[in-house]
Amino acid sequence: MLGRYTTGPSDERGGYQTFPRYPPGPMPVIDLRSDTVTKPTPEMRRAMADAEVGDDVFGDDPTVIALEERAAELLGKEAGLFVASGAMGNLVALMGHLVRGQEVIAGEQSHIVLDEAASHAVVVGASVRVIREAPDGTLDPEAVRNAFRDPGDVHEPITGLIAIENANAHTMNQPLSVEYTRRIAQVAHDGGVPLHVDGARFWNAVIALDADARELAGPADSVTFCLSKGLGCPVGSVVVGSRDFIWRARRARKLLGGGMRQVGVLAAAGLVALRDGSAGMIDRMAEDHANARRLAETLAEMDGIVSAGDVAQPAPGPLDPSRVTTNFVVFRVARDRAAFIDACARRGVLVVGYPHDQVRAVTHHGIEPADIEAALAAFRDALTETAPPSGKPPAGHLAGAAA
Ligand SMILES: Cc1ncc(COP(=O)(O)O)c(C=O)c1O
Numbered sequence: 536m537l538g539r540y541t542t543g544p545s546d547e548r549g550g551y552q553t554f555p556r557y558p559p560g561p562m563p564v565i566d567l568r569s570d571t572v573t574k575p576t577p578e579m580r581r582a583m584a585d586a587e588v589g590d591d592v593f594g595d596d597p598t599v600i601a602l603e604e605r606a607a608e609l610l611g612k613e614a615g616l617f618v619a620s621g622a623m624g625n626l627v628a629l630m631g632h633l634v635r636g637q638e639v640i641a642g643e644q645s646h647i648v649l650d651e652a653a654s655h656a657v658v659v660g661a662s663v664r665v666i667r668e669a670p671d672g673t674l675d676p677e678a679v680r681n682a683f684r685d686p687g688d689v690h691e692p693i694t695g696l697i698a699i700e701n702a703n704a705h706t707m708n709q710p711l712s713v714e715y716t717r718r719i720a721q722v723a724h725d726g727g728v729p730l731h732v733d734g735a736r737f738w739n740a741v742i743a744l745d746a747d748a749r750e751l752a753g754p755a756d757s758v759t760f761c762l763s764k765g766l767g768c769p770v771g772s773v774v775v776g777s778r779d780f781i782w783r784a785r786r787a788r789k790l791l792g793g794g795m796r797q798v799g800v801l802a803a804a805g806l807v808a809l810r811d812g813s814a815g816m817i818d819r820m821a822e823d824h825a826n827a828r829r830l831a832e833t834l835a836e837m838d839g840i841v842s843a844g845d846v847a848q849p850a851p852g853p854l855d856p857s858r859v860t861t862n863f864v865v866f867r868v869a870r871d872r873a874a875f876i877d878a879c880a881r882r883g884v885l886v887v888g889y890p891h892d893q894v895r896a897v898t899h900h901g902i903e904p905a906d907i908e909a910a911l912a913a914f915r916d917a918l919t920e921t922a923p924p925s926g927k928p929p930a931g932h933l934a935g936a937a938a
Contacts, residue, residue: 565906565913566885570736570823570862570899573767576816579804586803590796591617592789598799598806605809606773610758611749614781616774617802619793621646621735624759624772626654628731629696630787631780632757635660637695640682642668644705644846644890646733647698658791662692670846672703672711676722683726697723701751702736702743705890707847708863710740713750720754729756729780735772739765739861742820756780765823765862766808766816767900770801816900823862823898826907830896831856831864833911839869839918845891864896865889870921878917884910 566572575583589595603615618624625647629639639655641648643665647655655661664682666674684691699719701711716732723730732752734740737760741748752758757776762768774784788794795801808816834840835854842848843865848858854866868875872892879886889895896910 564883564885565902565910567896567898567902567910568885568887570764570897573763573765573900575769575804576767576807576900578814579768579807582803582807583800586799588797588799591798592794592796596797596799596802599802602802602805602809603773605806606760607775609748609809610752610760610775612752612758612775613778614775616781616784616788617795617798617805618759618772618774618788619770619795620763621733621759621761621772622651622654623788623791623793624761624774625651625698625731625733626658626791627784627787627793628757628759628774628776629655629659629661629698630790631776631783632729632731633659633661633695636692638662638664638684638692639696639698640664640666640674640679640694641698642666642674642700642703642705644668645698645700646704646735647700661695664694668703668706668846670706670709670849672700672706672709673715674699674719676718679719680722680726694726694728696728696731698731698733700733700735702740702861704736704863705846707843707858707865708736708739708861709858710743710746710861712744713746713753716751717754720756723756730754731756732758734758734760736761736764736861738817739820739824742817743824743861757784762805762808765820765899766805768801768804768808768816771805773805819900820862823900823902824860826898826902826904827862827864827896828856828859829904830898830907830910831859831866834864834866834914837915837918839922840914841867841869843867843891843893845893847891847893862898864898865893867891867893868918868921870918870923874921875917878920879913882913882916884913884917 586598591599599617606615639661641663648663666678683694686693702708720730732755759774762771835856840854842851847865848855886894886896
């Protein structure tokens, strides 16, 4: 039974609740649930132990200051702010850009819209107007332009921000290009509002596109990126933008109770991650992307693995490995999904249920090519174990797969 490995109240939404936990016992675990499961490297742990610290609410922590400056420099912005999480980064960015009663235009399946407990409404007092993502992760610039409200109409909220997600998780983590970011920023600025980039996996986009980070961040007024995902740090995200914006975001962080004191012990890991070249954790993401592609290529040949559907892979049929451009592999199984995930977990390979009846496998630091081979063997066995007696998918199981 999956239940043994499942957290959360139910899996009815077909969403994130299907989180298998580590099986007990000594079986080696290949944990592909997310890139958030990474553990700090020995260099990070040493840097954390040795970090010079101070009271960061007083602005006294030299390691936090160094991290914020390093992040701002890498993305070509005036200032940075270290926050506890990606969700807090997006929230303080919204608070820094918006006043109550304004509206943010964002992707229908973006993290801000779906997965941040409606903090835009609960805390910021902002509504959202959603635009469906195209399969390449973009929001159609004309649709965004048309979604602006009429500020002269007393009935309407006032458009205050456009938010995009780069890389874009629900389209199989597609990276958004410099050119697209420029186009959507133009739409924002033509309408007199800023552009925020939820760059939880911004560095995956930089590596996948072979882009210059400053160029990719350049058109945006603020960018949040996570240290605790593909960069392998234990905690934290950084928000960058203009000095004025970061001051407002800093006040917002305090309001939320997110002012941390001797937090250089955490920022130290971020400074290691953001080092240049092989000393840091950015360039090595290319390995994660190659591992994800290899995983997808072989999965695509397996009977029972099919297209993810929805915007992850709109075309039905086999999984298309060319959709894998970063570190996400998203697919459906012509099986009972829960039974399949459970069968994988019992073989020491952890994956998660994703919306639209999908399964998601994410590569990251600590997953080596040999782990990909072992995971593929486990997937093969799990498919055999969970094959329906007739050899046919359970009735209605893939309803919508062709949509
Ligand atoms: C696109 C995106 N934005 C923001 C977040 C929030 O990050 P955190 O879990 O650190 O709050 C996530 C987390 O998975 C994410 O995928």
